[in-house]
Amino acid sequence: MADECDFAADMELKAADAFVAQRLDRLAAAHLADSAEVCACGTAIPEARRKAVPGVLRCTFCQVKAERRGVTHGRA
Incomplete structure (x- = not known):
């Protein structure tokens, strides 16, 4: 019999799957376009x-986020 923990685990897996799918869609869109013209966020x-x-790799929004995290290069 399923209990609250099972339901919570199912909800967490669905949320994680949705996040991964969204991220993969964005990466695919960025990969298809010229990397000099599209940020990793799409x-x-x-x-x-x-x-x-x-040589810019990020849109302004992503660059601000990266600088706040202390990332100075790359696509992170």
């Missing part, structure tokens, strides 16, 4: 930003 990097910051 958002297009504006041309003005790409010209102002040659």
